[in-house]
Amino acid sequence: MDTQTKTDQKDIIFRSKLPDIYIPKHLPLHSYCGENISQFSSRPCLINGSNDRVYTYAEVEITSRKVAAGLHKHGIKQTETIMLLLPNCPEFVFAFLGASYIGAVSTTANPFFTSSEIIKQAKASKTKLIITVSTTVPKLKDFSQENHVKIMCIDDKIDGCLHFSSDLENSDETTLPDVEIRPDDVVALPYSSGTTGLPKGVMLTHKGLVTSVAQQVDGDNANLYMHHEDVVMCTLPLFHIYSMNSILLCGLRVGAAILLMHKFEIVTFLELIQRYKVTIGPFVPPIVLAIAKSNVVDQYDLSTVRTVMSGAAPLGSELEDAVRAKFPNAKLGQGYGMTEAGPVLAMCLAFAKEPFEIKSGACGTVVRNSEMKIIDTETGASLPRNQSGEICIRGDQIMKGYLNDPEATERTIDKEGWLHTGDIGYIDDDDELFIVDRLKELIKYKGFQVAPPELEALLVPHPNVSDAAVVSMKDEGAGEVPVAFVVRSNGSTTTEDEIKQFVSKQVIFYKRINRVFGVDSIPKSPSGKIVRKDLRAKLAARFLNGPTTNVVPNGGNVAKDNVPNGVSNGVSKANGGVAKEGVANGVPTDGDYGVATKGVANGISNGVYKQVSNGVVSNGVANGIVSNGIANGVHN
Template structure:
């Protein structure tokens, strides 16, 4: 990173004309100088006055900070007894629970790598991820165990439900048994360094199919420092509710581990349900609520009925991320909930949750912006055609560089090289501009991801699946705009000669093999898929065709 003190940086925008780089206007944070340090030890060293770390909204079970760290120590010892060592990959496939952070922290404390998967994924999707990540142990629930029928990997159950005899052969213990097993003697730990891999979360990257994002202990330390400096003592004690999945960078970084640095209490919902969420806000006097735009919209639409049924007076702020938030939705929310601030943000799995954010009431008045650049982060806005970095208020692809940028994509040198350049710049695939005051605005996406209720849906994965159908000759999947969910996958299908496959048959074929949020929800038949000379699908042409009929 360049020595900022030697550069002539515009204090308003953060732009330096000598190197066409934007610098964060936020105060930079230090990172520990001790290179031999793991993220779990780092988090446990944060001073705070918090008492309750986690509350399970379903069971009412409370976990104090001291109970949490004892559980982490006990589970880490059991993992060591099971032969888990530095560099091993451990998979957790489970809904949000009070055990999720315990498992993640215990695994990373040993220098092992935690990887996560959506419990709604199909056996096929889980198998593909396991082939890529090669886990030596899986933490999961009894409901998910049947999806692992073809795997021989050992299993630790996160619940006590009885499983069929065939599955029991792979179950080595349960999380409750681990937590109750007091360590005996001393165990030898491998030396863990800041640059070692800590997590392997799957993302669709800038294009194409899902890829494993390797984040180091240092990357996660940067995220922890970000959370710690955002604490506003004037806000008093804070209670957050985790409505977002912990297998995603948002839930993993912010709620499974991030809030432990601040002493906040996190109320955990195992799955999203609007009424359960609102009841938990009332019962536990939640002050901060993380949402995606589609849920925020639902709150606006049902505000009058919601406010009659639930006491939401404890809410101070709503944090919205995962997809762009329109000005109309923001204004609608503020009209219905005038005492609640909206804080938007922009981040990627590849940036370990860094990007830009709105951190104050004054900043939230900047309509349309996703915020100021995160601390210690640099940005460039690069013309996607010429490759030249542009200036303030000019649109181009957002490139980011800083201490939170991933190590790379797991076992994918080609994808890493196309996303990370030799100087450490990460190409986000998002078209953005940065204004005179340093605020980041997301205009469009160069990348081809579809955002369904904040979930990432890679078109290439669905296209590959559809092309396996014997009656489909060619296909293209595009995002179709929807007011309720943001976008949903739409397929343009070229039938094989003689085929009369229907729209319903196409949708059902996909639905049987993918998670619910990836399902095709609209089908149109076409004579040929428009492509450029190199064979790349001209999605923008298809999007124009689809939306021209709205």
């Protein structure tokens, strides 16, 4: 089958090796996912890893219908939005499906968000009801009262708040309203920074998510082969579209058991795999790294795992090899996606029912029932195989657009329906996609999105900062971390720690500034846009060329000789040096995927990385950023 076709003189279009299939795009999402429920109604659907409670498919269906009736009773109407501010738990699933039943929209958010982050999203999405845990209520009380937004807790009963069990789960499902749900109606509203700018609501429709799930698990030779006897590990957060789509919705469609893990912790994770005989493991690179480096993995039986899939950020070939040794019977591969694409653009064909041979480091092949092209970033011309350019995707699975932001939508989806990803890659002679770079500004911290403009908007109001810019810096444990370049106000003696603390109080853990560097000015284009490539070059030169003296100092200690944060003996106490107990890879573990350890964080010892990660390596040093024993600014 020729998977490259020319539609005219300018377009070279790539398609899946798998044939297109029939997709029932007319069905609402909940109807599509439950279409075959009669075949496995008594089988496990959700397993709560926190307490071992098992919900059958019949129980999940009836509970979701009760929740739908309860939402309607409490005034939630078709097209209105509820916010799911929850960790992985059965209530997340019941609420999401319940909202779908009545034609409502679910916007999902990280429960570790700060109050300002939650409020921004709640206001932008016009949220009517926030379903959450009791510990987050203090963040929301004032906003709730001032904006007449209801709060509902799934655990403790709190004065002034609704309760999930009594107010939703005990409702009469026969009172469900009769609503007509159209294929282009929005069902999910995750937030994404896209290729640039601040977080925006991504409108995912019933048709779009049905299409995306079908592209993965439907057909005689499904791209992602899953079935009703599978047990799928769900440790990735359901508020992230990767987990919601490829774990929850795909699992529901095929009748698999979905094992919900509240929060990643390596020993609990391994115990659950062994106890429930997990067969499918959807992970992200930080979890893969934790598995590869853990010295306790060999104590557990992981032989039941037959598929290990990694997404959200590229996985280096070294990590691929390391994790293969831990899962002796598993096929390992990667997928590629972005929220705006629903999210899956490409998936490894080694996961298919009739698998294909794949190359290490590839991110899969384009999903079926869609089209992909690679374009020249300067001219927009379509490129042939083995030439790098911007990846574009077209198909019914992509977003409807950004909520109330037509300009951003037009910048992302062109008039011909192509979604421009902002990622640079190429397709080889075997139709496999390789990601090589990013056009977009987005920083990927362990798969989580960090938008530089959001942090810059927090830095600039600091009384001792006159201008600021944020870029990414490579990090072994996180993939990338945000670092700031700041222009200090005249006479300012503000320190790096002061600036970092100023930001950290306002953001969730993965958005915290890792390093702060002082500069005389921020490079900008004639139109006023920050020229980030100049700052990235400055960052690389800083660590490649040896001593530097213009790091913003801490506590009066002048940072010099590439010793960060004014710490003596050439070793930073965090962010890439000796980690205190309870610190994962130099980053606090509140909600983090990292593994908390005593000792050396990020594998840095005696000035060099011990573990190769993400890129070119020379003489045992990661990322090729080294000179005379200097690794990422840590000097022996």
